[in-house]
Amino acid sequence: MPADTARAVAPPADVAAASPRMHRPRRRLRTIGSYTLLTAAAVVVIFPIYITVVNSLLRPDQLVQQPPPLFPRTPQWHDYTAAWTTGQMSKYVATSAIMTAIIVVGQLVTSILAAYAFAFLRFPFKRTLFLVCLVTLMIPFEVTFITNLDTVTSLHWFNTYAGLSIPFLATGFGIFLLRQAFLQIPRDLQEAAQLDGYGHLRFMTRVAVPLARPSLAALAVFSFLGAWNQYLWPLVSTGGTTPLYTVQIGLKELLGTEVSQIPVSLAGAVIAFVPLVILLIIFQKQLVRSLTAGAVK
C-alpha cells in the first residue's frame, strides 16, 4: 500500500485510542445496570420455587417458625414418598404424561402437515384458510369450552384419554410457527428433490422436517407446557368413580387444611414441575431461538 493511502485510511493514533476509552465507563455502567435488573428479575422468579422446594423438605413444626428457615438442615424426604404413593402423584403424573404425549405428538403431526400444505402446495382458498387458522389463535379456549365438552360427552369420551387430548390435537399457533419455518426453506430445494423423484411426503420427511428442527423443538416445548399445565379442561372432562385426574388436579387433591399435610402438598408441587424444568433445560436453546426469530437479524 502506498504511504499516502495508508495515511488517508488509518485514523490518527490519539483519536483511535481516546474514543473507546471515553465510552468504556458508560458501557460498564450500562452492563452493571443490566445485570442488576436481570438478577433482581431472576430472584423474583426463582425465590418462590426455592421456597417451595425448601418447605417441602421441612418438618410441619418448622413451617410455622419465625423467621422461616431458608435451608432445610435435616431434609424430610418421606413427604415425597407420601405424595408419590398415598397422595397418588404417581398415577396423576402417569395420566398427565400420557395425555401430554398424545397432545404433543398430535400437535406436531397436524401442524407439520398443515404448515407444509400452506408453505409448499398450491390450492384454492389457501390464503383464506390460513387466515382462518390464524383467527383460531384469537379465540380464547373458554369460548369453545361448552361446545367441546358437549361434543366429547356425546362421543362417550368423558373421562377418557381421547376426551382429554383430542380437542387439543390441532393448533393454529403450531401451524403458523411451522409454516414460517418451512417458508425459510428455499424453493430450489423442493424443486431439486422433485427432479430427483421425491414426492411431497418424502420431501417433507427427508428435507423440510429436518430443516425445521429448531421450530419443531420449540413447538414441542410450548405444546408440552400447555398440555402439562392444563387445569380446567381435565377438571370438567373427567370424573366418576375412577377419575382420570391429571397432575394439576392431583395437586389440588393433595391440598389439606392441616399443617402436617402442607409439606406433602409442596412435595407434590415439586414433583409436578420437575418434568417442566428438565424439558426447559434441554430445549432452552431452541425455545430462545424460536422466541427471538425475526427479532434478531
Add this chain to the structure above:
Amino acid sequence: MAQVSFDGVTKRFGDTTAVDDLTLSIPDGELLVLLGSSGCGKTTALRLVAGLEEISAGTVSIGERVVNEVDPKDRDVAMVFQSYALYPHLTVAKNIEFPLRQRGVDKEERTTKVKRAAETLGLGDLLGRKPGQLSGGQRQRVALARAIVREPLVFLMDEPLSNLDAALRVQTRADIVELQNRLKTTTLYVTHDQVEAMTMGHRIAVMSEGKLQQVAAPEALYAKPTNVFVAHFLGSPGMNLVEGMLVESASADASGGGGRGTLSVAFAGASVPLPAEVADSVRGSGPDVVLGLRPEALHLSPDGVIGASVIIVELLGAETHVICHTETGARIIVRQGAGAPKPRIGEPVRIAVEPDPEAYHLFDSSSGNRLGGP
C-alpha cells in the same frame, strides 16, 4: 443422451407471456447456452424442459418422447440451480447420493457412484462435510456431482456460476466445459453473462422478451448478428449503433451509364462510406438504417470519417475504451490497444473505420433486422 426440442412452445403467466412460440432443437451431446437479459424467458424455458412449469402451448421433446405430460422425475434430467440447492442438513456424500436413493439403487452401487462422481469433481476429501462448511466453488462442484451421479439424459444449468467470484467463475466455467466434453451429455445452460455464453456454448440461443432472437455458434453470432438486439447484447462493450441514412453519391462515370456511386451512411454531419461488397448487398434498402460498428473495428485517426469529442477514457490494462460523443450526442466506443496514444477528456477526435467489409453491420431502422443477407 438425447436431443431436446422445443416446438412452438409458449408459456404464459396470466397476461404475461414468458416464452413466446419458441422453436429450437438441441442435438445430442451439444452444450447450448440460452442467453438473455433478466426476465427474457430463458430460465422459464429451462424449467419447461425440467417439468417445473406447465407448458401453455407447443411441445417439448427429450429424445423421441414428447414430455409435456411427463412428471419431472420421469424426464431423466438433472438440474444445477443458481443457489446450488444443496440440502444443508446432509453431508456432501449424502447430497450426492440423494437422487440415487429414490431410484432404488442398492447401497454398494450408490457408494461406488458417489465416490466416482466425487473424484471426477475433486471432492474426495470433502465427502463428510456439510454444505455450510464448504466454499462457494466447492458447493458448486457438489451440485455438479449430484447432477452427474445418476447419468441423466440432459443437464439443465440455471446460471450456476453467478454466485461465484470472478476468478472462481473463470475456473469453474472451464471445469464445466471440460466435464461436458468428457460426458457428452446434452446440456442447456442459462446465463445472462455473454462472456460465459461465448466461452462455453457450442451454440448460443439469444432470447429477448420471451422470443428467440438468434441461434448460432458464438463466432457466427458475433460476426453476423441477426438484429440490433443481438448486435448490442453480444460483445463487451457492445456494438456501437448509430441511426443514419443510406446516401448514394454520384460516381465519376455515372454519366456514361452502368457505373454506380459510392454508398454511404450519413449521420450527424458525418458520412461513412461503405465498402463495395457491403454496399452491393444493401443497395435498395433503407434509406433509414442503423449502422453497427464493433468498438474494435474503430480507431482514432486524423483521417477518420466521424468527428467526435472524448467523454471518458477507461483504462483496462491490455486495452483502453475511449467513449466519445458525436456532434448529435450519439455515443461511440472505440477500443484501442495498450500501445495506442490516450486522448484527453474533451479532446476533439476523428474516428476511422477498418476497411474490412466484416466491420460494417447494417440494420433496418424500423424492424431492427439485419440488411444484406444472413
